[in-house]
Amino acid sequence: MNVFSRSAVNSLRRSALSLGLLKSGSLYNRAIPPLLVATRNNCYLDMKPKVYVTRNDYARIGLDLLKEECDLSIWDEAYPVPRDEFLKNVAGKDAIFCSLNDRIDKELLDQAGPSLKIVATISVGFDHIDVKECRDRGIRIGYTPEVLTDATAELTVALLLATARRLFEANREAHTGGWKSWSPMWMCGTSIKNSVVGIFGFGRIGQEVAKRIAPFKPAQIQFTSRTDKCLTAEDLGATQVPFDELIETSDFIIIACSYTMETANLFNDSVFSRMKPSAILINTSRGGVVEQHDLIHALKAGKIQAAGLDVTTPEPLPLDSPLLQMSNVVILPHIGSADVETRTEMSRITACNILAGLKGVKMISEV
Numbered sequence: 001m002n003v004f005s006r007s008a009v010n011s012l013r014r015s016a017l018s019l020g021l022l023k024s025g026s027l028y029n030r031a032i033p034p035l036l037v038a039t040r041n042n043c044y045l046d047m048k049p050k051v052y053v054t055r056n057d058y059a060r061i062g063l064d065l066l067k068e069e070c071d072l073s074i075w076d077e078a079y080p081v082p083r084d085e086f087l088k089n090v091a092g093k094d095a096i097f098c099s100l101n102d103r104i105d106k107e108l109l110d111q112a113g114p115s116l117k118i119v120a121t122i123s124v125g126f127d128h129i130d131v132k133e134c135r136d137r138g139i140r141i142g143y144t145p146e147v148l149t150d151a152t153a154e155l156t157v158a159l160l161l162a163t164a165r166r167l168f169e170a171n172r173e174a175h176t177g178g179w180k181s182w183s184p185m186w187m188c189g190t191s192i193k194n195s196v197v198g199i200f201g202f203g204r205i206g207q208e209v210a211k212r213i214a215p216f217k218p219a220q221i222q223f224t225s226r227t228d229k230c231l232t233a234e235d236l237g238a239t240q241v242p243f244d245e246l247i248e249t250s251d252f253i254i255i256a257c258s259y260t261m262e263t264a265n266l267f268n269d270s271v272f273s274r275m276k277p278s279a280i281l282i283n284t285s286r287g288g289v290v291e292q293h294d295l296i297h298a299l300k301a302g303k304i305q306a307a308g309l310d311v312t313t314p315e316p317l318p319l320d321s322p323l324l325q326m327s328n329v330v331i332l333p334h335i336g337s338a339d340v341e342t343r344t345e346m347s348r349i350t351a352c353n354i355l356a357g358l359k360g361v362k363m364i365s366e367v
Contacts (some may be wrong), residue, residue: 062347142353153208163308198250201257
């Protein structure tokens with residue numbers, strides 16, 4: 001190994017530029033350290049990859065892992081980076097650590113430039129990323145699909161119970177003087193026992209929800225899935241049915257599908273009109289699967305009984321949204337995976353996906 005003087009390094013930089021080893025104007029052509037290692041045939045610049053992080057409150061384990069090997073640029077606030085800031089600061093980065101709040105589209109990829117090789121999102125969903133555009137540019141995409149399955153399934157069952165048994169409504173009555181005495185029919189809700197529970201989407205989360213619902217002794221657990229899941233369903237004591245049968249016969253409908261072109265606004269006025277008036281809708285998937293204006297109308301018109309939503313459109317909901325004024329609606333702020341262990345592991349996996357991608361090896365989870 002030979003250590004060169006600053007003048008030698010500058011000379012080698014100019015040579016590397018002329019040979020196309022460096023890109024003029026990119027971050028790779030900036031403040032090359034004084035240590036440069038030369039071998040017989042190649043020159044290697046001792047530089048860390050540049051990673052853009054879209055907020056400062058991701059679990060520290062992920063950021064600490066990246067700091068060991070990368071140069072981080074972090075939006076230093078505990079909320080999503082504004083679009084103009086994102087566009088302004090992404091140029092020349094090798095990787096992006098983002099969340100479902102951050103839109104990764106053609107405009108942003110153009111701004112990032114050819115150095116960008118990895119987009120890693122701390123989420124199971126990746127509908128905020130233009131996958132085709134990334135693939136056309138050779139950009140790899142990391143995500144975190146399996147780690148949050150149990151946490152989201154737990155939250156789904158909790159939301160179902162809170163909605164069916166009117167827990168939030170009863171809690172408000174206890175705080176505001178509505179609780180006068182024990183009353184035989186006051187605050188009565190709907191039981192899961194002997195009901196028909198329908199699950200739309202029977203992937204990892206849908207199956208885990210079915211496992212957790214079974215001990216409540218429903219008469220039937222049924223589901224609709226894009227693929228044949230008969231063998232899995234048999235093990236779980238569930239029955240695969242067509243979508244029309246699911247929405248017409250279920251007492252509870254749990255949305256656990258991915259957000260795609262096929263599922264966008266699928267739950268609309270036509271669907272609500274065919275559901276039981278006593279049906280309860282639970283959505284822990286994506287807000288865009290439900291046509292929200294139609295849901296509001298269905299709830300007001302008594303087409304369905306109640307709804308429990310961990311996801312909405314937009315997020316957060318405006319404080320004047322009719323959904324927030326309805327006693328038969330439970331709204332949660334997208335906390336499906338919000339337990340400490342899960343969010344910590346999601347941060348670690350996102351960082352590991354970036355490091356693996358930068359090294360050209362297999363990611364933990366890649367789209």
